[in-house]
Amino acid sequence: MIKHIVFFKLKDGSQENITKTKDVLLSMKGKIPVVRHIEVGIDVLRSERSYDLSLIIEVDSLEDLDQYQIHPVHKEIISYIGSVKESVVVVDYEF
Template sequence: MITHIVMFKLKDNSPEAVNRTVQVLRNMEGKIDELRHIEVGTDILHSERSYDIALVTKFDSMDALQVYQVHPEHKKVIEHMTSVREASVSVDYES
């Protein structure tokens, strides 16, 4: 299994903006066959080093992750995230 984690720091981290983006991310659930698990969490500490949103996804293989990367539903999310994020970091690992 491959775990893909992305953390996002938003330009506008108001509760409304964060909730809107959380919904965009969660909207992928059930729409991408290769996406085996999705979890979206929001930061509760709000420290200087905090990111606003964490996305945890799981895939059966690297090939499945690659299919996800180019899936039309994921492309919609990328378009949204490009417009609202200040920064993002990611990690991918075998789990």
């Protein structure tokens, strides 16, 4: 299995914007068949080095991760994130 973890720092770090972005990310739930698990968390410390949100996706294989990346629902999310993000970092690993 592959775990895909993404951290987002938003241009507007207001609680309202963070919550909206969380809802947008969670809107993928149940819409991309290869996704086995999706989780979104909001940072509670809010320190200078913190990112605002994390996204965790689990899929069965690297091939499924590729399918997730090109799925139309994911592409819509990427478009939204592109408009609100300051920075994004990603880690993908097998478990």
